[in-house]
Amino acid sequence: MGAITLRNLHKSYGGHEVIKGVDIDIADGEFCVFVGPSGCGKSTLLRMIAGLEDITGGTLEIDGKRVNDVQPRERGVAMVFQSYAIFPHMSVRENMAFGLTIAGASKAEKAEKVQRAAEILQMEHLLDRRPSQLSGGQRQRVAIGRAIVRSPSVFLFDEPLSNLDAALRMDMRMEIGKLHKQLGATMIYVTHDQVEAMTLADKIVVLRDGKVMQAGAPMELYHNPANRFVAGFLGAPSMNFLAVEVLEADGDHAKVAATAMEPVTVPLRGQRLVAGAPAELGIRPQHVTACAPDQGSLHGTVALVERLGSETVVDLTMRDGTTMIAAFGEDLVFEPGQRVDLEFDPAQAHLFPAEG
Amino acid sequence: MRSSLTSSNRAGWAFALPGITLIFAFIILPFFLAFGFSLTNQRLISPNATRYVGLENYRDLLGLAVVTLDAKRDAGGAIERDAEGRPEFPRVRSVTRNPDYPQYRGMREWFRWTGGDKAHVVIASDVVFMKALFNTCLFVLIVAPLQAGFALGLALLINQRLRGITIFRAIYFMPVVVSIVVVSLLWRFIYDGHDGLLNNMLAALSWGHFRPVDWLGNPDTALGSIIAMSIWQAVGFHMVIWLAGLQTISPTLYEAAAIEGASKWQTFRYVTWPGLRHAAVLVLIVITMQAFALFTQIDVMTKGGPLDSTQSLVFQAVQRGYGLQDIAGGSTISVILFVIVLTISLLQRWLTRER
Numbered sequence: 044m045g046a047i048t049l050r051n052l053h054k055s056y057g058g059h060e061v062i063k064g065v066d067i068d069i070a071d072g073e074f075c076v077f078v079g080p081s082g083c084g085k086s087t088l089l090r091m092i093a094g095l096e097d098i099t100g101g102t103l104e105i106d107g108k109r110v111n112d113v114q115p116r117e118r119g120v121a122m123v124f125q126s127y128a129i130f131p132h133m134s135v136r137e138n139m140a141f142g143l144t145i146a147g148a149s150k151a152e153k154a155e156k157v158q159r160a161a162e163i164l165q166m167e168h169l170l171d172r173r174p175s176q177l178s179g180g181q182r183q184r185v186a187i188g189r190a191i192v193r194s195p196s197v198f199l200f201d202e203p204l205s206n207l208d209a210a211l212r213m214d215m216r217m218e219i220g221k222l223h224k225q226l227g228a229t230m231i232y233v234t235h236d237q238v239e240a241m242t243l244a245d246k247i248v249v250l251r252d253g254k255v256m257q258a259g260a261p262m263e264l265y266h267n268p269a270n271r272f273v274a275g276f277l278g279a280p281s282m283n284f285l286a287v288e289v290l291e292a293d294g295d296h297a298k299v300a301a302t303a304m305e306p307v308t309v310p311l312r313g314q315r316l317v318a319g320a321p322a323e324l325g326i327r328p329q330h331v332t333a334c335a336p337d338q339g340s341l342h343g344t345v346a347l348v349e350r351l352g353s354e355t356v357v358d359l360t361m362r363d364g365t366t367m368i369a370a371f372g373e374d375l376v377f378e379p380g381q382r383v384d385l386e387f388d389p390a391q392a393h394l395f396p397a398e399g
Numbered sequence: 400m401r402s403s404l405t406s407s408n409r410a411g412w413a414f415a416l417p418g419i420t421l422i423f424a425f426i427i428l429p430f431f432l433a434f435g436f437s438l439t440n441q442r443l444i445s446p447n448a449t450r451y452v453g454l455e456n457y458r459d460l461l462g463l464a465v466v467t468l469d470a471k472r473d474a475g476g477a478i479e480r481d482a483e484g485r486p487e488f489p490r491v492r493s494v495t496r497n498p499d500y501p502q503y504r505g506m507r508e509w510f511r512w513t514g515g516d517k518a519h520v521v522i523a524s525d526v527v528f529m530k531a532l533f534n535t536c537l538f539v540l541i542v543a544p545l546q547a548g549f550a551l552g553l554a555l556l557i558n559q560r561l562r563g564i565t566i567f568r569a570i571y572f573m574p575v576v577v578s579i580v581v582v583s584l585l586w587r588f589i590y591d592g593h594d595g596l597l598n599n600m601l602a603a604l605s606w607g608h609f610r611p612v613d614w615l616g617n618p619d620t621a622l623g624s625i626i627a628m629s630i631w632q633a634v635g636f637h638m639v640i641w642l643a644g645l646q647t648i649s650p651t652l653y654e655a656a657a658i659e660g661a662s663k664w665q666t667f668r669y670v671t672w673p674g675l676r677h678a679a680v681l682v683l684i685v686i687t688m689q690a691f692a693l694f695t696q697i698d699v700m701t702k703g704g705p706l707d708s709t710q711s712l713v714f715q716a717v718q719r720g721y722g723l724q725d726i727a728g729g730s731t732i733s734v735i736l737f738v739i740v741l742t743i744s745l746l747q748r749w750l751t752r753e754r
């Protein structure tokens with residue numbers, strides 16, 4: 044019904060290439076999230092799937108059919124925009140029925156489908172209002188309702204929650220997750236928010252500069268990032284990177300050391316590194332633990348403390364002047380300037396070749 | 400602490416004074432004077448004192464009646480007919496100068512229609528004013544929809560991202576920048592009956608079959624010619640208003656419509672046109688007001704002729720006030736025009752209100 048295949052997709056504006064050969068397979072019914080920093084091309088990619096942007100090169104297939112040159116309306120997709128894009132002069136009901144009105148559907152059909160979509164989204168009481176009388180969250184609900192009414196095989200979301208405040212964003216995020224389970228349709232969701240990506244996705248596609256950095260299930264990406272970029276992008280606070288030197292490397296493990304750290308042996312996880320090569324050691328802030336004085340492999344002084352109640356995030360200045368973040372899963376008291384000794388589980392660390 | 404800007408009000412008023420004085424002297428004061436003059440017999444220069452006459456000026460202008468004339472019959476009771484077999488009717492003056500009908504005194508025939516042996520004659524106290532009123536309304540009714548429509552068409556055409564589109568914008572806007580007096584003079588040459596550009600072009604396009612028309616000298620074509628030229632002249636101005644309206648419509652609305660499957664016409668019908676509502680109100684009211692103020696084209700091109708076929712209200716107001724030195728009559732026409740324009744503007748606002 045809604046399987047999508049991107050093969051070596053390219054997009055250029057004039058001479059400027061923004062999508063540089065993207066291959067993605069999205070299975071029918073899958074919730075796929077495109078995530079990446081701004082300017083990485085994730086929205087462009089979504090708009091290419093929608094048919095709002097021409098495809099410069101490569102193939103886009105929906106259900107095995109090449110749709111590069113098919114009009115947006117014939118692709119069987121519905122899209123929810125960041126700015127909602129609901130028509131200001133129409134009531135909520137008219138907005139939701141818009142696609143059916145365009146297609147010349149009967150009044151009864153429109154009433155029935157709008158009613159059903161409104162029930163799914165629990166917004167029957169809003170149907171006769173004007174968009175100007177709605178809050179941001181309600182407007183986005185209308186936009187989603189308009190998408191549901193057309194019962195498309197593919198839903199496209201372009202940063203749908205970015206204009207909402209934090210509390211509402213969380214509610215709507217859960218709602219979209221429920222909606223996916225309820226409808227079982229393919230959904231492609233663009234966001235720069237990694238929490239949305241991690242919580243919603245069956246598959247995350249991390250993009251950077253128009254290229255796919257890694258694609259896979261959220262936890263696979265989190266635990267086994269293929270490169271330094273993905274490792275740094277997913278997880279909050281971001282992963283710490285320490286410049287290290289590889290002392291010795293066998294097939295699976297490498298022994299690394301740095302000026303601020305005693306030598307440790309870490310798993311290679313498929314990275315190819317040889318002795319003497321510069322590398323970066325990635326340690327998630329959550330994997331760092333405080334230990335008794337002069338015991339751990341890392342030593343720093345506290346620069347900043349953020350106590351969140353359930354978690355304490357500490358900004359540390361290391362012996363060699365670099366900074367490091369540690370996140371402790373409990374409420375701890377630190378004073379700025381205090382010396383802290385830390386250790387980490389080498390088995391959970393990641394080693395990447397140094398960039399550049 | 401108050402800044403010198405907010406405290407020194409005196410300087411502000413001093414700067415504003417010349418402008419306020421001029422506006423008061425030449426716009427606000429005359430506006431109210433017109434109401435006053437319209438109730439008197441004020442003349443531009445007269446040795447006689449001005450007298451209050453109540454609504455007489457309005458009666459003299461607006462007096463209108465329909466009289467029915469029965470066909471003349473001979474001694475045997477048969478209808479008298481002219482050489483072409485049409486019934487003959489008594490002259491209108493048999494009614495308007497009849498002491499039995501004092502209410503029709505001084506009125507003259509405007510137009511008539513005949514049915515069988517009866518003729519219905521519309522008589523008016525001031526036939527020239529009635530013609531001016533009719534022409535002005537006709538002018539507005541034709542110019543407002545056509546000019547607004549053409550302007551919208553042009554705005555849609557130039558609201559595209561094409562190379563060199565600004566050249567077209569400039570070309571369409573150019574007639575607006577040129578003085579209407581100059582434009583009127585130029586179009587007098589174009590419409591010339593002997594060697595005008597329009598006649599020559601039509602003759603060339605029809606391989607000489609077209610017989611030259613004296614566009615401005617023929618009562619049947621004069622008003623139409625002025626209408627065509629007026630539409631052309633100001634279309635660029637309204638195009639710019641439409642264009643501004645078009646550019647306020649969010650592009651994502653078009654994208655949403657495209658994904659929902661709207662055709663070009665449906666996109667216009669459901670996205671563009673509703674988004675232009677405010678521009679539409681503005682364009683309609685401005686065109687209506689400008690069209691009611693029709694004067695310069697008439698003054699330069701036809702002076703109301705031929706046979707009063709291009710008389711307009713403002714032209715009549717000016718001609719009476721200054722040509723005939725009848726300030727009271729001119730003021731009365733101005734007040735009537737004001738009431739008409741105000742009514743129509745309020746009506747348009749009400750019809751296009753937010754529901």
